[in-house]
Amino acid sequence: MEQLLDTDEMPVTFIKPTRGWVLPQINDVWAYRELLYFLVWRNLKVRYKQTVLGVLWAIIQPFFLMVIFSIFFGKLAKMPSESIPYPIFAYAALLPWSYFAQSLSACSNSIVGNSNLVMKVYFPRLIIPISSVLSGLVDFAISFSILLAMMLYYQIIPTVTALLLPLLILMAMATSLGAGLWLSALNVQYRDIRYATSFLIQFWFFATPVVYPSSLVPGIWRFFYGLNPMVGVVEGFRGALLNKGQIVGPMFMVSIIVIVFLLITGTFYFGRMEKGFADII
């Protein structure tokens, strides 16, 4: 990749003020893919440094949540679980949810958390939130192994619908990135976001069918409920693995539209704000 001192081959950078809503330099992100790789790698390397249990934490958290939910919601509250054993009903939903919640919170703090980079070097800023969304995938994969073990235990054999999983994971990524782009850019200017995000995630958790089936939601509210893209993702995830219910219904379509909307507006908002990051962070 050596560039010769030949003016004809030199990249020319033109710097001028931009105004209003601009799309961030998407092709620049591709040019800086090695940096993206190293930032993801750094996030992973650093995450469990100097912990005794290390990577086990990726399993411990969703697993114990599942146990607690099974006791309180499954046993005590007798939550309906569509004839699936409650533990696996809850765990299959907890997986995409934990990934989403973790990515969203990492994403919204990502720019502020990397302010030392933002103030001192140039690279497409989009790389930072993208890297925090990608980093969560490894924890997701690790905790997925528990789900496989549970499916074995409950003797649930996945069918072809399981092929939808990559799409569903992609949707969870896009949702956390879309919302995360908004929050990370807002967080640079308003540190209120830091506190609002954890609250938002808690609220979002109850608006998503993790501990209960979405069939509990009364018909008239279903449209609004479907506006939460994680409803489609979580229900889809559960359905695709445990062969339950219709996955690609109208609610699922609404989810996709909302995700695309979030992602596009988030990208534009981020693009509008990123030029000021170094000045106001």
Add this chain to the structure above:
Amino acid sequence: MSDIAIRTENLGKVYRIGENRGGYKTLRETIGNTFSAPFRHLSRNSQDSNLNPQSGCIWALKDISLGVKHGEVVGIIGRNGAGKTTLLKILSRITEPTEGWAEIRGRVGSLLEVGTGFHPELTGRENIYLNGTILGMRKAEIHRKFGEIVAFAEIDKFIDTPVKRYSSGMYVRLAFAVAAHLEPEILLVDEVLAVGDVAFQKKCLGKMGDVASEGRTVLFVSHNMGAVNRLCERTFWLDHGQLITNGPTGEVISKYLTSESAIAGQKHWPKGMANPGVEELRIFSVRVLNNQGETTSHLSITQPFRIEIHCRIIKPLPCCRIGFLLSTVEGIPVFEAYDADDERYTMRRESGNYVARCELPPQLLNPGRYVVSVNAGMPHIKNLAFLEGALAFTIEDTGAVGSHMDSKRLGVIRPKLKWECEEV
């Protein structure tokens, strides 16, 4: 194809200062402002100054038009807050200009700080890769230069130790080693040499010199006039965001040192304010003058300079001396000196106005910043005035003896001594 590497036209940058400076707004403020905005025009007359969009703003950079050719090594000098770093930040695309434009031909590498993105938990090896990519190197490129980087940093034994266990010297060496192996066509360097021990600084300057001689374009911001002088053919001088002049380095530096902050080289006191309550003597002013007799706070190590104290003796004094205490900015006393040290004067003083002048020889003080505290009194009887930190001045390294060998010598003084060295 033109041979211009960097070209800017009317580049300008506004920063907001005042309440929001350096901080961030809370949501409540913005919501509050949004709601009050529609009503603001109602009270326009009373709030005229707030409506001026320029109020609370500062032009960190204004109308900067410059050109740098390929292969040129250019220095940027100026006081703190002159806009040097802002210019580098705009050229390296960290921040956007408010107006004007710039065009850059070639791959840009910027070094606004060394060790950007270093993570304390990661090992030296891991940080080399991480930091290298952050600075814009390719993985393969880092891989190829890895051995060279480790050797330059002199940390081979600790390469697999987390950098949080490094001494600060090792940390800085590793950080600079990575940076020094950056090979873009255009290198933008901020004051990064002000770190590390003297021996390592020397090595870094040497490496910078190599880079410069390899035909790369370098923009070098520094307060170290000696380094600028050595490395750069041409120099830009910025002040208050404006380009004052540009030209051959020697000329620009000497202009900068002489005209720079003429007022800062002196201190005046309104009547009797220097030492209120003292009836015998009144200090008016103190100033520092260079060899040309100009008041300045920036002096060249190779030139003699003077410190002048103006005062009035109100009633005849049987014994009195006027002088100063010189100390470093860190507060380490260097020496005291008094007019009565000179045998030609007795200590008896008639009433009248006096100027006490002290000439300091060249090659005495090491480059750095010094503080003058005026001291006047009747020894063992009465102290008449002690004006601590009356003024400060800087000794600039403009090529003292041996400055091509070291970037900065240890010690407060840097005398030129008589040496004899012969084969015996």
